[in-house]
Amino acid sequence: MSNVIDDKVTKFFNDNKKALENPIVKGFLSNKNNYELLVRAITEPSKMNREKVDQAFTEHYKKVKKIKYISNLIRFFSIDFDKKIRKLNQRFLLTLDQPLAEDNNVSMKDLLMDTNTSINVFEQRSLKDxxxxxxxxxxxxxxxxxxxxxxxxxxxxxxxxxxxANILDSTPQNVSNLHRKALEKLKKEIS
Incomplete structure (x- = not known):
């Protein structure tokens, strides 16, 4: 009798191999109780056993859909939140970063960092230090x-x-090349 039952289950799994590869079905069958319900429905086919499997699968499917929905909510909410913060940061720049006049791009920060002025607010740290x-x-x-x-x-x-590049009135590519060449010189000098 056991061989007949095993043959029925094996035949069912072989006949439905493609459907059983579905991630939702795999998740459903990974639960021991659900697996036993399916085996019982295969070995003892009755309306009640089939309804138990259907009900268990329906609950599993609803749970998966809820998790997917909540995960999408979290993902898109975080994307929207990031956009909102970025937009606010661009809209309300720090006072030192804002241009002093509409027609020029000079900011208070640029004036404070200018070496020609006697005021130097920012701490100057040397690389050698x-x-x-x-x-x-x-x-x-x-x-x-x-x-x-x-x-x-x-x-x-x-x-x-x-x-x-903005400070040196150059291009980012030129700055990158000078940076790379400086590192190469240092490496050559050290080794």
């Missing part, structure tokens, strides 16, 4: 002033290539 390795410290003397300045802006002041 940050380096503890003696060989690297000596290797910095090989670089040009512009290369050292770019390294300071990148590694000490944490500026982006675009910000550095």
């Amino acid at each position: 940050q380096i503890e390795n003696e060989r690297l410290y000596r290797a910095l003397d090989v670089l040009t002033q512009k290369q050292v300045l770019i390294l300071e802006m990148i590694y000490v002041n944490n500026l982006t290539l675009r910000e550095i």
Whole structure:
């Protein structure tokens, strides 16, 4: 009798192999109780057993749909929240970042950072002050002033290539090339 039951179950699984590959069906059958309900419905086919499997699958499917819905809600809410914050940050710039007049792009920050003015609000930290390795410290003397300045802006002041390009009145590509060449010189000098 057991062989007949096993044969029925095996035949059912072989006949419905493609349907059983569905992730929802796999999840349903991964639950031991659901699996036993299905085997009972196959081995003892009756309306009651079939309805039990249908009811269990319906509950499982509703649960999967709810989880999918909530996960999509969270995903899209976080995307919308990020857009909203980015929009607010662009709309309400910090006072120092805003242009002083409509017709020019000079901001209070630019004036404060200008080396020609006697007021220097921002703390000036040197790249050499940050380096503890003696060989690297000596290797910095090989670089040009512009290369050292770019390294300071990148590694000490944490500026982006675009910000550095704006300060130096250059292009981000040129700044990137100078940065790369400076690193290559340092590597050559150290090794």
